[in-house]
Every structure is written in structure tokens, then in C-alpha cells.
Amino acid sequence: MNNTEVFPLKSFDQACHHMVKTHPLVHCMTNDVVQEITADVLLAAGASPAMIIDKHESADFAAIADCLLINVGTLTEERFVAMQLAIEAAQKTNKPWVLDPVASGLLPWRDKMIHQFLNLMPTVVRGNASEILSLAGAGNGGHGVDSADDSRQAVSAARQVALRYHTIVAVTGETDFVTDGKRTLSVVGGDVLTTLVVGTGCSLSALVAAYCAKSDSPLEATAAALTMAKQASEIAASKSTGPGSFHPAYLDALYAIAREHI
Amino acid sequence: MNNTEVFPLKSFDQACHHMVKTHPLVHCMTNDVVQEITADVLLAAGASPAMIIDKHESADFAAIADCLLINVGTLTEERFVAMQLAIEAAQKTNKPWVLDPVASGLLPWRDKMIHQFLNLMPTVVRGNASEILSLAGAGNGGHGVDSADDSRQAVSAARQVALRYHTIVAVTGETDFVTDGKRTLSVVGGDVLTTLVVGTGCSLSALVAAYCAKSDSPLEATAAALTMAKQASEIAASKSTGPGSFHPAYLDALYAIAREHI
Amino acid sequence: MNNTEVFPLKSFDQACHHMVKTHPLVHCMTNDVVQEITADVLLAAGASPAMIIDKHESADFAAIADCLLINVGTLTEERFVAMQLAIEAAQKTNKPWVLDPVASGLLPWRDKMIHQFLNLMPTVVRGNASEILSLAGAGNGGHGVDSADDSRQAVSAARQVALRYHTIVAVTGETDFVTDGKRTLSVVGGDVLTTLVVGTGCSLSALVAAYCAKSDSPLEATAAALTMAKQASEIAASKSTGPGSFHPAYLDALYAIAREHI
Numbered sequence: 001m002n003n004t005e006v007f008p009l010k011s012f013d014q015a016c017h018h019m020v021k022t023h024p025l026v027h028c029m030t031n032d033v034v035q036e037i038t039a040d041v042l043l044a045a046g047a048s049p050a051m052i053i054d055k056h057e058s059a060d061f062a063a064i065a066d067c068l069l070i071n072v073g074t075l076t077e078e079r080f081v082a083m084q085l086a087i088e089a090a091q092k093t094n095k096p097w098v099l100d101p102v103a104s105g106l107l108p109w110r111d112k113m114i115h116q117f118l119n120l121m122p123t124v125v126r127g128n129a130s131e132i133l134s135l136a137g138a139g140n141g142g143h144g145v146d147s148a149d150d151s152r153q154a155v156s157a158a159r160q161v162a163l164r165y166h167t168i169v170a171v172t173g174e175t176d177f178v179t180d181g182k183r184t185l186s187v188v189g190g191d192v193l194t195t196l197v198v199g200t201g202c203s204l205s206a207l208v209a210a211y212c213a214k215s216d217s218p219l220e221a222t223a224a225a226l227t228m229a230k231q232a233s234e235i236a237a238s239k240s241t242g243p244g245s246f247h248p249a250y251l252d253a254l255y256a257i258a259r260e261h262i
Numbered sequence: 263m264n265n266t267e268v269f270p271l272k273s274f275d276q277a278c279h280h281m282v283k284t285h286p287l288v289h290c291m292t293n294d295v296v297q298e299i300t301a302d303v304l305l306a307a308g309a310s311p312a313m314i315i316d317k318h319e320s321a322d323f324a325a326i327a328d329c330l331l332i333n334v335g336t337l338t339e340e341r342f343v344a345m346q347l348a349i350e351a352a353q354k355t356n357k358p359w360v361l362d363p364v365a366s367g368l369l370p371w372r373d374k375m376i377h378q379f380l381n382l383m384p385t386v387v388r389g390n391a392s393e394i395l396s397l398a399g400a401g402n403g404g405h406g407v408d409s410a411d412d413s414r415q416a417v418s419a420a421r422q423v424a425l426r427y428h429t430i431v432a433v434t435g436e437t438d439f440v441t442d443g444k445r446t447l448s449v450v451g452g453d454v455l456t457t458l459v460v461g462t463g464c465s466l467s468a469l470v471a472a473y474c475a476k477s478d479s480p481l482e483a484t485a486a487a488l489t490m491a492k493q494a495s496e497i498a499a500s501k502s503t504g505p506g507s508f509h510p511a512y513l514d515a516l517y518a519i520a521r522e523h524i
Numbered sequence: 525m526n527n528t529e530v531f532p533l534k535s536f537d538q539a540c541h542h543m544v545k546t547h548p549l550v551h552c553m554t555n556d557v558v559q560e561i562t563a564d565v566l567l568a569a570g571a572s573p574a575m576i577i578d579k580h581e582s583a584d585f586a587a588i589a590d591c592l593l594i595n596v597g598t599l600t601e602e603r604f605v606a607m608q609l610a611i612e613a614a615q616k617t618n619k620p621w622v623l624d625p626v627a628s629g630l631l632p633w634r635d636k637m638i639h640q641f642l643n644l645m646p647t648v649v650r651g652n653a654s655e656i657l658s659l660a661g662a663g664n665g666g667h668g669v670d671s672a673d674d675s676r677q678a679v680s681a682a683r684q685v686a687l688r689y690h691t692i693v694a695v696t697g698e699t700d701f702v703t704d705g706k707r708t709l710s711v712v713g714g715d716v717l718t719t720l721v722v723g724t725g726c727s728l729s730a731l732v733a734a735y736c737a738k739s740d741s742p743l744e745a746t747a748a749a750l751t752m753a754k755q756a757s758e759i760a761a762s763k764s765t766g767p768g769s770f771h772p773a774y775l776d777a778l779y780a781i782a783r784e785h786i
Contacts, residue, residue: 025668033297033313035557039722044767050668051557054600056633076316109318144287144312198301243306244513251768295559295575338578371580406549406574460563505568506775
């Protein structure tokens with residue numbers, strides 16, 4: 001891939017140490033399917049998750065937490081309102097927030113909501129190739145929530161989206177790319193079994209939030225989160241006989257990597 | 263059991279190959295408890311899950327997906343509206359849909375909702391013995407969401423329900439039965455540990471939807487889905503020391519069976 | 525710890541045998557994150573879970589079930605109404621109910637709701653040290669949903685809360701304490717890995733409800749539930765390489781303990 005830099009392991013080690021040491025509190029407003037794996041991934045990786053979702057307290061909690069995750073997987077009108085309040089509070093208190101535009105490009109109402117979120121300028125947007133292509137006005141939509149495209153095909157779209165919304169864009173897949181529109185980092189590794197466990201992508205967005213929480217460089221922090229997930233996936237795949245055994249092995253691997261970086 | 267045929271393994275092999283090859287997109291509108299296992303079962307088995315639940319987009323997605331699952335486990339009024347819209351869209355676009363009448367016979371409001379769904383004539387209804395007995399106006403209700411009856415006692419009720427609502431009825435338990443009211447197939451195997459892992463029944467209804475997605479015979483497709491689950495349960499039980507280790511082993515076994523049938 | 529008694533193993537054995545034999549039906553109204561682990565813990569331990577959450581049927585089901593769990597983790601206004609109806613029905617039919625005041629002390633709206641629940645006099649309140657301290661008007665709040673305090677520091681607060689609301693209070697942590705304000709039982713054991721798996725605390729509150737369902741002594745029943753969890757945690761930790769493998773091992777251990785006590 002032209003004009004991309006491989007994210008160096010040394011930078012990962014520093015970012016991981018920093019994340020684990022600061023034990024960030026991650027405010028997760030995510031979909032109904034991945035609540036448990038999202039919390040478990042954050043706990044294993046050394047962060048602290050909390051799911052506060054009602055409009056009466058989402059803003060209050062966003063002001064307390066160190067970062068915010070917005071995932072539109074099972075969005076409802078009521079949840080949208082609570083999310084907007086949380087985003088405003090996060091911005092007022094200078095907390096980074098991550099948008100996961102699940103199934104972008106597939107359904108009109110969802111796309112309208114996603115664009116309202118994009119206009120609030122998330123710190124980072126993380127999605128698969130089909131999702132990022134659709135944010136740039138390209139692509140033909142994914143296969144439901146799964147990508148129908150290769151991440152390498154979406155790098156140019158990621159750069160466009162990053163420049164248009166003044167955000168960092170991470171497009172994940174066989175190779176992951178993170179870009180601010182000018183500089184583009186790549187992360188290799190991982191295993192295809194990851195795609196057969198629900199929530200590995202959604203929980204990765206939460207991990208990106210955790211890494212960004214107290215970082216000076218959301219670009220590098222995002223690349224570090226992706227690196228941790230790629231490393232854990234490889235370790236887990238080597239110990240698994242299928243997606244069922246991959247899931248606990250993935251959490252154990254995140255935990256082992258976190259402990260190595262204390 | 264009189265007047266039932268054992269579903270042949272050869273028919274299972276064909277149906278499984280067909281399902282895995284066509285990689286159906288399953289629109290899941292299911293309860294809050296089993297979201298993750300439902301998605302994981304479909305992914306391991308070779309299908310593609312997506313949970314789209316809001317009334318603004320449930321119809322749009324039902325028209326895109328290959329089949330629809332309606333599970334009333336944690337039904338709310340708002341979810342009911344979104345489910346009705348999805349069912350209408352599935353019917354207009356000739357997509358099969360499966361009803362899982364969780365805890366039928368136990369609570370008046372739920373029973374009213376379930377009968378409204380039944381009157382929309384689902385392609386398949388899958389439940390445990392207590393649930394199917396209650397749909398036929400018999401039985402005394404289950405122990406919460408668990409069956410208080412044996413599946414063999416519910417075969418006659420299943421036939422009645424199938425004829426009354428022009429649907430396929432699957433009653434699952436120690437032996438599974440699938441009937442269109444005239445022809446009744448039986449599936450044996452499985453393991454009692456299955457009953458100690460939440461969502462094995464609910465995710466089975468999702469697997470039935472996946473098998474029916476592009477099938478000419480929903481009767482045989484349903485029997486094939488039940489066979490896959492029974493086989494995976496047996497394999498998983500042989501590798502487990504309890505319900506905790508059964509869960510990942512069950513997913514691994516589904517994955518192994520799917521790969522054998524590509 | 526002064527003025528506390530170690531809960532004897534012999535009392536645990538009796539209480540566990542009684543719980544498993546009576547197979548209580550536990551009505552769980554809990555948060556979105558821990559639905560699956562809560563159901564799985566109850567099933568493994570020998571009880572029967574059911575999640576019925578809508579205001580149209582929460583009261584009807586509370587009258588059928590043997591006990592009720594109220595957990596405020598992802599509380600919404602609508603859920604609050606349904607919970608109140610369930611509590612009233614549980615009280616009218618003399619069923620015990622357990623309150624889990626997740627993240628008490630952190631957010632104003634949540635605290636208002638928790639105090640409305642407390643005024644309905646739950647049979648048992650189970651929380652971590654930060655939560656119980658906040659109920660007594662002390663402490664500085666936890667780190668999100670995690671405790672920032674040691675359970676030993678909260679024993680006096682637990683006694684105050686117990687006396688003020690005529691309830692049993694369980695404060696769990698490295699050592700667990702259960703008190704009715706006069707008598708205080710302690711339970712040791714467990715493993716720190718428990719804190720890295722989401723829902724081990726929330727599902728413990730459900731297990732407390734199961735033990736209280738048909739017990740003459742909610743104080744001892746609560747201590748017995750905590751003992752079962754501590755024992756299972758120790759067994760699971762000895763077989764785990766991290767929080768991922770701990771989760772299935774914990775369920776297997778609960779299942780093994782339950783079977784030993786049939």
C-alpha cells in the first residue's frame with residue numbers, strides 16, 4: 001500500500017503501557033448484542049468499562065468518564081437522544097469519543113443518524129471497509145453488518161472521511177489502516193477467526209476509546225489499540241479449534257499482553 | 263412415536279451444504295438475554311446475523327435479509343411494533359420467518375402478542391413442549407422459560423397448531439419433532455447439558471431461519487437445523503466438564519460441522 | 525474484623541442442598557450487559573432464570589416466580605416503572621427480592637431511583653464497598669461500576685443501611701460480609717480474576733435471590749450464595765490462564781458444586 005507507514009512495535013509498547021497504567025474509565029453506549037464482550041475486552045485489556053445509557057444520566061457520566069464510545073448497532077430514537085447528550089458532555093470536558101458506524105450504507109434512517117454523529121466530529125471513527133466506503137459516498141453496502149469489501153480498497157475513502165470531518169479514521173480488516181487524512185499507519189496480523197465471533201469489531205472500537213483516553217496522539221493511540229487486538233487474535237487463534245474456543249482465548253491473550261506492559 | 267419418520271442424515275448433509283454455501287443473512291429480532299449466543303451460533307454455523315430492531319428500519323432490513331427471526335423473550339410494546347413491520351416486509355418479499363414463542367402459556371399479555379404473530383402465519387414456529395402445548399390450548403405452562411413437559415407429549419399439539427396456522431411446527435426436547443400437520447419428522451441425539459446454557463433454544467430458532475432462507479422445503483430445512491444442533495451438542499458434551507465449557511465447545515462443533523459441508 | 529462470625533461450611537452445605545432441591549424460579553430484571561452470564565450462573569447453580577421486563581407482565585410474572593432480582597445497571601425510566609410493579613407483586617405474594625444498586629453514589633438520577641427502591645425495603649441489598657458506603661451517605665463513589673474501596677471499610681456502613689431499611693446488606697469484595705445490622709457473617713476465599721469478568725457481581729445478586737427464594741433465614745441464605753460463588757471462583761482460578769478461560773471454568777465449578785449438593 002503506497003503512502004502508508006507500518007506502525008512500529010516500540011510505539012505500541014509505549015502506548016499500551018500508558019493505557020494500562022492510567023486504567024481509563026470507558027463510557028460505552030453500544031449495541032445490545034456486544035455489551036458483554038465489550039466490557040470483558042476492556043477489563044481484560046486493563047481498562048474499566050461502564051454502560052450508562054439513559055438520557056437522565058448519560059451526560060453526567062460522560063463528564064466523569066475518560067472517554068466515550070458511540071456504537072449505532074441497535075440504535076433506537078431514544079438511545080440516539082441519550083447519545084447526543086453524552087457526546088456534548090464529552091466535548092465540553094475535552095474527552096475523546098469514538099464512533100462505530102455499524103452497517104453504514106445499508107439503511108436510510110441509520111445513515112441519517114450516522115451523519116448527524118459525524119457532524120459532531122468524533123475523535124475517531126472505526127469501521128470495516130464497507131462502512132468506511134459508504135461514509136465517503138462510495139461502495140455498495142456490506143453483507144448485513146459484515147464487510148463485503150477489502151480494507152485496502154477503503155484507504156482512500158478513509159482519508160477523504162478523515163479530512164472532511166477532521167477526524168481519525170480506522171478501517172479494519174485483514175490489514176488495518178489508521179489515517180488522519182495525511183499520515184496513514186498500517187497494522188498487520190490477526191486471524192480470520194476474529195470475524196466469526198460477534199463483537200470483536202465493536203469491542204475493538206471500545207479499546208480504541210480506551211487508548212485515546214489520555215493520549216496526546218489519537219492517531220497513534222488508535223494504531224496501538226488495533227495492534228493489541230491483532231496480537232491477541234494471533235495468540236488466540238493458535239490456541240483455538242474454532243470461534244467458540246477463540247473467544248475466551250482472545251480475552252486471555254489481551255490480559256497477558258496487558259500484564260506484560262504494566 | 264407413531265406416524266413419524268426419522269429425518270435421514272443424507273438429507274441433512276444436502277441441506278447443510280446448501281445453507282453454508284448460500285451464507286444466508288439472518289435478520290434477528292430476539293430477546294435481550296440471547297443476542298450474543300444467537301449471533302455466535304449463526305456465525306459458527308456459516309450464516310450471517312444482523313440485529314436491526316428499531317421501527318424506523320426493521321422493515322427496510324427485513325426486505326434486504328434472507329430470512330427473519332421473531333423471538334418474544336423480552337418483548338416490549340415498542341419492539342412488538344417494529345417486529346410487525348419486519349414481518350410484513352418479509353412476507354411482501356417472500357422471505358421465510360420463524361416465530362419463537364418463549365414462555366407461551368404463562369402470561370396473558372405475552373399470549374395475546376404471540377397469537378397476533380401466529381395469525382400472521384409464520385413459516386415455522388419452534389418451541390419447547392410446554393410452549394407448543396399452550397399454543398394448542400393444552401398444557402399447564404412451563405417452569406418460567408423452561409419446559410415442564412416432554413416433547414413426545416406435544417407431537418399431537420404440534421400437528422394441530424401446524425394445521426390451524428398453515429405453518430411448520432418444531433417441538434424440541436430430548437427428541438425433536440417437526441411437522442406440517444401431515445408429515446412428521448423426528449431428530450434424536452443431543453445432550454441434556456444444552457438445557458443448562460441460556461440461549462441454546464433461542465439460537466436454534468435463528469438457525470432454523472438460516473436453513474429455511476433459501477430452501478424449497480421448510481419442513482426438511484427445519485429438521486436439518488435441528489440435526490446440526492443435536493450433532494454439535496453431542497460433540498460438545500463429550501468435550502465438556504459442565505455448561506461453561508459446553509458453550510465454546512458447542513460453537514466449535516457447529517463450526518466444524520459447517521466446514522465439513524462446504 | 526471485630527464482631528463478625530465466619531459463616532460455617534456446614535450451614536452452606538445445608539443451604540446449597542435446599543436451594544438445588546427446590547430449583548427456584550428467579551425473576552431477573554437486570555441490566556443489558558449481564559443478561560447472559562446471569563442466566564448461565566443460575567442454570568449452572570441449579571436454579572431457573574427468567575427475564576420478564578415489560579410493564580404489561582412484570583407484575584404477573586413476579587407473582588409466579590419464587591424471587592425477584594432488581595439491578596439498576598442500565599436503568600431507564602420505562603424499566604423503572606416495570607420494576608416497581610414487579611416489586612409490589614413480589615411483596616404481595618411474599619416473595620423475597622434483592623436490590624443490586626450498581627454504581628450507587630456516582631450519578632444523581634440513579635441515586636434518586638435507588639433510594640426509591642430502598643424505601644420499598646428489599647429483602648437483601650448486595651453491592652461492592654463503594655456502593656454500600658454511598659447508600660450510608662459515606663464514601664466518594666467508585667471508579668465507574670467498580671469499587672474504589674475495600675469491603676472491610678464498608679462493614680459499618682452496611683450495618684447502618686441494614687438497620688435503616690430493615691434489610692439484609694451484603695458487601696462483597698476480597699472478604700464478603702452479610703449483616704442484618706446486628707449479626708454479621710463473613711465469607712472468605714474467591715479470586716481477584718472475578719473482578720475482570722463482567723457480571724460476576726451482578727449474577728451473584730441473582731444467586732442471592734435464588735438462595736433466599738425458599739429460605740427461612742435470608743441472612744444465612746445470602747451468606748450461602750456468597751460462599752458458593754467464592755468456592756467456584758477459587759476452583760475456576762486454579763484452572764484458568766486469564767479472565768477469558770475463567771468465565772467457563774466458573775460456570776463449570778458452580779455446576780460441580782450444585783451436583784455435589786443434590
